[in-house]
Amino acid sequence: MKRAAVWVLIAAFALFAPSAAPARGEGEVRLSFVRIGNDAPEKEYWEWVIADFEAANPGIYVQYDDAAIGEPIETKLNTLFASGAGPDIIGHGILSVAARVELGHYQAIDAYFEAWEGRDDIMPSVLQNGVYGGRVYGLAYSVTPYVFAYRTDYFEQAGLDPASPPKTWEELAEFARELTVVENGEIARSGFCFPMTGGNLVEFDVFVFGNGGRFMDADGNPTLDGGEKLEALEFLSELLPDVNLPYSNNETNPFVKGLAAMTLMNNVALTSMLNDPEYEGLVNIALPPDNGHPASFCGCNMLFIGRDCKNNDEAFAFIGHALSKDALLERTRQTKIPVTRLSLVEQFQAIDPMNAARSLCVEYGVGMPRATWATQFQRVRNELVQSALFGGADIGEALSKAQSDLLFEIDG
Numbered sequence: 012m013k014r015a016a017v018w019v020l021i022a023a024f025a026l027f028a029p030s031a032a033p034a035r036g037e038g039e040v041r042l043s044f045v046r047i048g049n050d051a052p053e054k055e056y057w058e059w060v061i062a063d064f065e066a067a068n069p070g071i072y073v074q075y076d077d078a079a080i081g082e083p084i085e086t087k088l089n090t091l092f093a094s095g096a097g098p099d100i101i102g103h104g105i106l107s108v109a110a111r112v113e114l115g116h117y118q119a120i121d122a123y124f125e126a127w128e129g130r131d132d133i134m135p136s137v138l139q140n141g142v143y144g145g146r147v148y149g150l151a152y153s154v155t156p157y158v159f160a161y162r163t164d165y166f167e168q169a170g171l172d173p174a175s176p177p178k179t180w181e182e183l184a185e186f187a188r189e190l191t192v193v194e195n196g197e198i199a200r201s202g203f204c205f206p207m208t209g210g211n212l213v214e215f216d217v218f219v220f221g222n223g224g225r226f227m228d229a230d231g232n233p234t235l236d237g238g239e240k241l242e243a244l245e246f247l248s249e250l251l252p253d254v255n256l257p258y259s260n261n262e263t264n265p266f267v268k269g270l271a272a273m274t275l276m277n278n279v280a281l282t283s284m285l286n287d288p289e290y291e292g293l294v295n296i297a298l299p300p301d302n303g304h305p306a307s308f309c310g311c312n313m314l315f316i317g318r319d320c321k322n323n324d325e326a327f328a329f330i331g332h333a334l335s336k337d338a339l340l341e342r343t344r345q346t347k348i349p350v351t352r353l354s355l356v357e358q359f360q361a362i363d364p365m366n367a368a369r370s371l372c373v374e375y376g377v378g379m380p381r382a383t384w385a386t387q388f389q390r391v392r393n394e395l396v397q398s399a400l401f402g403g404a405d406i407g408e409a410l411s412k413a414q415s416d417l418l419f420e421i422d423g
Contacts, residue, residue, distance in 0.1 A: 039070050040325045045091070046077045046102035047084045047312060053077075056345045064332045071325050073100075092116055097319040099326050102152065104312050105140050105378045106385050111315075112143050113383055118316045119146040123327040129334055132352045140311040140378050149313030151351045152333055152342075156309040156372035157217055158278050159299040163292070165190055165200075165272040176273075176297045180221075180246055183273075183300040187254040190272035201271035202254035205247065207401050209260030211389050213308040213379075214275045215396045218243040220308065220377045221301030226388060227380040233388060233421070235395065236414040242302070244399045244406045251400060275299055277310075278369055282347060285365075298371040309376020349373045387420045 046057060054077060061073045076098075078084040084103070088111075091097050097116060111117050124130055124147045133151065141149030163173035169189045177183040187202035206214055219226070224239025251257075256265045266274040267284045284290050299307050314330045316323055332338060339350050343359055349369045350359045360366045379385050395413035398404040 039072065040322050041072045041074060042099040042320075042322060042326055042329060043074045044076065044100040044102070044329070045084075045087065045098040046075070047080055047104060048102075049077045049079045049083075052346050056342055059341065059345070060333050060338055063338070064329055067332065068325075068328065071328070073329060077102075088116070092318065095319060097317040099317055099320040099322065100329060101315045101317050102312055103149075103315060104310065105381060108141065108143050108148060108313075108381045109383045109385065112148055116318050117148045118318060118320065118323070119148055120150075120316055120327060120330075121147050123323075123330075124150070127327075127331055129331070129352060132354050134351055134353055134374055136309070136374060136376055137311060137351045140381070141313045141315075143381055149315045150330060150334055151311050151313045152339075153312040153348050154309055154351055154373050154376065155311070156278050156349065156369060156376050157213060157275050157299070157307050158281065158296040158368060158372050159273070159307075160266060160276055160281055160294060160296050161273040162266075162269075162271075163295050169272075173295060176295070177300045178297075179300055180218075180302045184246075184250050187250060187273060191254045198254070198256055199270075201256040201265055201274075203250070203273045204254075204256050204258065204265045204271040205251055205275070205400075206260040207257035208397060209393070212260065212393050212396045213310075214260065215243065215247075215392070216308045216377070217275055217299050217306065218247060218302075220306035221299060221304055223302075223304040225377070226392070227382055231382060233380070233382070233384060233414070233417050235388070235392065235417050236410040240410055241406060244396075244410070246302075248400055248406065257401065278349070278372070279347075296365050296368045298368060298375065305371075305375045307372040307376050309373055309378055311376075311378050384417065384421045388417060391417045391420070 046053070057075055061075055065072055078087045088097070088101065101117070103111070108117070137151045137154060140151060141147055159176065161176050166173040171186060171189060177186045183203065189202065191198060191202035192200035206212060216226070219240055222239040222243050224237060224243070226234055228234050256270060258265055264274055264276050264280065265271045266276065281296070284294060298305060314333060316326045316330070320326050336352060336355055339352060339355060340358060342348055343350055343362065349366070350356060351373070356370050360370060380388055382388070391413050395409055399406045399409040
């Protein structure tokens with residue numbers, strides 16, 4: 012290779028490599044840690060965790076780095092692993108599990124998990140997010156449940172009890188029609204708003220899960236069609252034209268603008284509204300209405316030990332410290348993220364009255380399929396929702412096409 016080309020590669024790697032750490036002293040261990048997301052509150056929290064861990068473990072140092080969600084984090088990790096310098100510890104999401112396990116980027120941590128004091132304390136629904144092929148690879152540090160949010164003042168104006176939000180699909184439809192405001196033949200305020208487009212239409216998944224459906228069978232095969240999905244689409248297609256203000260879930264939900272009485276939304280995305288004095292006391296949350304199967308969608312970020320780690324004991328010691336009871340309680344104080352350990356739920360709920368609903372949404376939360384085809388599923392599922400709910404397609408035909416399209420992409 013020509014010398015110029017070599018320097019180009021070195022320069023490119025430098026863009027993604029963590030900042031240089033001081034030379035290691037005798038007996039010292041230095042761990043590299045790269046996390047998905049570059050938001051300030053999270054960074055401040057991890058700086059606190061690292062300082063606390065280093066103080067409790069003299070001679071072990073953790074070098075922190077992060078990257079934005081999407082292409083930046085994937086590019087950074089791919090570059091580091093390609094160079095043989097993959098991070099010792101990685102903070103990443105559900106979508107990464109199958110792909111990076113198959114690439115050999117994540118180490119199985121079954122032995123560490125079995126000996127860990129928190130083994131039986133993690134919520135089962137949360138623990139499953141880091142399991143692949145029957146082995147444990149990641150342990151959750153962050154969960155992002157979707158909650159059912161509603162306006163208590165709009166309920167009162169419509170003669171509905173804000174202490175008793177809808178619990179079933181039937182009640183949701185009844186409440187939504189009561190709460191919808193129509194002016195000059197147009198919906199001015201949505202009774203229940205649902206996205207038409209977006210990067211990941213998990214709002215539809217909430218209805219599928221609440222109807223007892225899943226998108227992957229016990230053998231790991233995709234199941235985009237089937238009765239549970241058909242019933243969910245039929246229910247939504249009948250309801251939404253009468254009550255909805257369509258929007259993109261990449262944009263601000265109409266609920267946050269005061270233009271909807273009920274919606275499904277990411278717990279974190281609701282924070283700005285809850286912190287706004289204008290809406291103080293006017294918003295409440297609950298587990299989403301279901302059709303016999305309590306459920307919600309819940310995203311999850313986990314800690315993994317990377318392939319190139321040479322200090323696995325110390326790396327898992329950091330993971331265990333980050334998932335200790337004290338660290339998780341501090342995390343929820345700093346970032347308002349729900350706890351993932353069963354023994355902390357009562358303390359979490361005592362911090363904020365809404366945390367009872369948040370805990371339920373985590374307990375009954377289901378994430379994206381842990382499969383190598385999860386990214387293709389996301390796109391095909393989005394196309395299914397758009398065509399069946401907003402494009403006039405026959406629902407049965409749309410489901411069959413979605414299943415065929417996904418299988419073609421997987422096999423092709």
